[in-house]
Amino acid sequence: MLAGGEPPANINLWNVSMFSFELLLNAIVIGIFLGGFYAALSIGLSISFGLLDIVNIAHPAFIILGAFICFIFNSHYGLDPILIGIISAPVFFLLGLLIYRIYYERFEKIGAEPLRGLAFFFGLMFIVEVILIMSFGVDYQMVHADYIDYKATFGVIDIPFRMFVPFAIAIVMVIGLQLFSSRTFFGRAMQAVAQDSLALRLMGINPVKIKMIAFGLSLATCSIAGALLVIIMPIEPSVGRLYIGQVFAIVVLGGLGSQSGTLIAAMLLGLLESLVTTFFGPSWSPAIAFSALILVLAFKPTGILGRVGDTRG
Amino acid sequence: MKINRFYLGIGACLVLSYLATAYVDNQYYFFAGFAILQLMVMALAWNILGGYAGYVNFGSAAFFGIGAYSAIVVLELFDATFFTQIIAGGCFAGLIGFATGYLTLRLRGVYFAIATLALLVVAETLIVNWDYVGGAAGAYVLPTKNPTILGVLIVGKTEALFGNYKELLFFIMCMITLATIVICRFIENSKFGRGLAALRDNEEAAECMGVPTLKLKLIATSLSATIMGITGGVFPYYMTFIDPVSAFNLDISVNALAMPLIGGTATWIGPVLGALILGGLQQVVTVTISSSANLLIVGLCLVAFVIFAPNGFLGLIKKYRKNGN
Numbered sequence: 001m002l003a004g005g006e007p008p009a010n011i012n013l014w015n016v017s018m019f020s021f022e023l024l025l026n027a028i029v030i031g032i033f034l035g036g037f038y039a040a041l042s043i044g045l046s047i048s049f050g051l052l053d054i055v056n057i058a059h060p061a062f063i064i065l066g067a068f069i070c071f072i073f074n075s076h077y078g079l080d081p082i083l084i085g086i087i088s089a090p091v092f093f094l095l096g097l098l099i100y101r102i103y104y105e106r107f108e109k110i111g112a113e114p115l116r117g118l119a120f121f122f123g124l125m126f127i128v129e130v131i132l133i134m135s136f137g138v139d140y141q142m143v144h145a146d147y148i149d150y151k152a153t154f155g156v157i158d159i160p161f162r163m164f165v166p167f168a169i170a171i172v173m174v175i176g177l178q179l180f181s182s183r184t185f186f187g188r189a190m191q192a193v194a195q196d197s198l199a200l201r202l203m204g205i206n207p208v209k210i211k212m213i214a215f216g217l218s219l220a221t222c223s224i225a226g227a228l229l230v231i232i233m234p235i236e237p238s239v240g241r242l243y244i245g246q247v248f249a250i251v252v253l254g255g256l257g258s259q260s261g262t263l264i265a266a267m268l269l270g271l272l273e274s275l276v277t278t279f280f281g282p283s284w285s286p287a288i289a290f291s292a293l294i295l296v297l298a299f300k301p302t303g304i305l306g307r308v309g310d311t312r313g
Numbered sequence: 314m315k316i317n318r319f320y321l322g323i324g325a326c327l328v329l330s331y332l333a334t335a336y337v338d339n340q341y342y343f344f345a346g347f348a349i350l351q352l353m354v355m356a357l358a359w360n361i362l363g364g365y366a367g368y369v370n371f372g373s374a375a376f377f378g379i380g381a382y383s384a385i386v387v388l389e390l391f392d393a394t395f396f397t398q399i400i401a402g403g404c405f406a407g408l409i410g411f412a413t414g415y416l417t418l419r420l421r422g423v424y425f426a427i428a429t430l431a432l433l434v435v436a437e438t439l440i441v442n443w444d445y446v447g448g449a450a451g452a453y454v455l456p457t458k459n460p461t462i463l464g465v466l467i468v469g470k471t472e473a474l475f476g477n478y479k480e481l482l483f484f485i486m487c488m489i490t491l492a493t494i495v496i497c498r499f500i501e502n503s504k505f506g507r508g509l510a511a512l513r514d515n516e517e518a519a520e521c522m523g524v525p526t527l528k529l530k531l532i533a534t535s536l537s538a539t540i541m542g543i544t545g546g547v548f549p550y551y552m553t554f555i556d557p558v559s560a561f562n563l564d565i566s567v568n569a570l571a572m573p574l575i576g577g578t579a580t581w582i583g584p585v586l587g588a589l590i591l592g593g594l595q596q597v598v599t600v601t602i603s604s605s606a607n608l609l610i611v612g613l614c615l616v617a618f619v620i621f622a623p624n625g626f627l628g629l630i631k632k633y634r635k636n637g638n
Binding site: 055057102106112113114115116118119120122123124126127130131133134238241242244245248249252283284286287290291293294297298301 | 363367368369371413416417420422423424426427428430431432434435437438439441442449513563567570571574605606608609611612613615616619620623
């Protein structure tokens with residue numbers, strides 16, 4: 001009896017360790033995918049907050065707006081969510097121009113207290129959220145596409161396309177923006193606005209125009225990020241708040257305005273969150289990004305790749 | 314003479330609110346009144362940091378919720394009385410406010426704002442995962458039967474100071490509101506308040522003139538958080554039930570920030586006026602249309618006021634008078 005009882009116990013032990021190793025591997029893969037997705041969420045904010053110094057706290061709310069637009073066109077016409085995200089990006093771009101115009105006229109130009117600009121975006125966030133709640137309710141909504149349920153398996157590692165497709169699109173978008181801002185004239189002008197807008201003015205370029213277009217660009221990323229979000233998980237209007245911590249933590253941690261820093265920070269946060277969710281349970285995950293943010297602000301406010309002195313003053 | 318008039322007004326409000334609990338029968342008035350007073354205290358507390366010092370706090374709901382849950386914790390631990398509970402709520406929220414301020418107030422104001430928003434989510438997550446205080450499901454608070462102070466029956470059907478708990482809580486909320494108004498007015502006229510105003514206008518210059526900016530900011534943050542915590546401490550008793558969603562609701566933060574900005578941030582009159590206008594409007598809209606419509610109105614008013622009337626309602630009145638003359 002005793003001898004018969006022992007082997008299963010051994011096997012069981014071995015199984016458990018194998019199981020958690022598999023779990024760890026899968027958590028890492030999911031973490032990397034999640035990190036890429038987070039980079040897509042925060043790349044727009046790294047332009048508006050990092051380069052233009054506009055604290056667009058409504059950024060996640062616009063992502064949710066983009067996600068709901070995808071949901072509407074997907075459920076009515078069966079269009080692919082990513083396609084909808086790309087098509088609606090120009091509309092978001094125009095919306096961004098409009099918002100920056102108001103922001104510039106009413107706050108930036110007259111040198112209003114930063115408090116009012118913050119309150120303006122906070123109000124915008126709240127309005128977007130409440131309008132979405134009034135039109136769609138607080139039920140979770142999702143999109144349908146063939147690849148969403150598909151899952152590839154390599155040995156012990158599962159690759160759900162629900163995560164992989166957004167990851168791939170996000171990486172293309174982030175690298176594209178990185179190339180755009182380092183290689184093109186306009187991208188360099190955008191960096192220049194952040195460094196010295198007076199010098200830019202002396203070069204005969206209107207910094208307000210550059211900032212307006214850059215802000216439009218940052219809002220256009222919301223449309224695509226929204227499409228990725230609704231592919232990854234079902235959404236409801238108020239989930240946007242949960243991403244405020246993520247996006248600001250990533251942008252600050254990455255060093256303000258640094259696109260590659262943003263990507264690295266997003267990967268770190270994605271991995272951390274995936275590991276915590278896997279081993280401690282999903283109810284803890286909202287606290288991670290925000291705790292990371294508070295710790296970063298308290299101990300390393302210049303971020304990983306940031307310029308010294310960015311956050312103080 | 315003017316000071317006396319102010320304190321006379323405060324005293325008259327206190328007496329009036331007690332008389333109201335004795336002679337008004339319709340319970341809806343106490344319900345609506347409590348809601349407006351709660352908004353008013355939160356707005357006044359927000360204004361101590363936001364209006365006087367220019368630091369935006371998005372996490373008012375965090376301090377409110379921390380106050381509410383501190384009350385629950387001391388109730389569970391020691392079976393504490395109601396007054397101990399609200400004091401515990403205030404103290405603990407004040408401590409958290411101090412810690413948050415200490416970590417982030419040396420950075421630009423924007424980071425303090427984002428950190429307070431972060432605090433809101435972290436605090437809610439902790440409470441959701443803490444089963445001792447009810448976790449995500451929430452907890453019930455049952456008021457004690459026939460409470461007495463110094464042998465006097467406070468709540469009871471006959472021969473008591475108050476007819477029921479809602480009236481008692483309404484009166485307590487009135488006392489808290491009036492006390493907060495006195496504190497705010499005191500700050501405005503004190504050296505402390507002038508220091509805050511100096512650092513709001515130009516922090517570097519204030520620092521150079523010898524204003525201990527970090528110390529003042531920390532005191533303002535702790536004081537503001539303490540008042541929010543006390544308000545939160547009353548909340549579970551009022552609702553007789555509390556859950557993380559209602560205690561840490563973003564609506565509380567939005568209201569606390571919108572009311573001073575709509576009324577005017579320079580003096581205590583602004584938040585009071587903002588709370589009366591917006592709170593009254595919300596009560597009407599909630600009853601006649603829907604509760605999500607009332608949130609939309611708050612958002613629209615907030616954006617409209619920050620864009621078109623940067624000095625709030627009081628600023629508008631001042632401008633109108635100037636044009637009239």
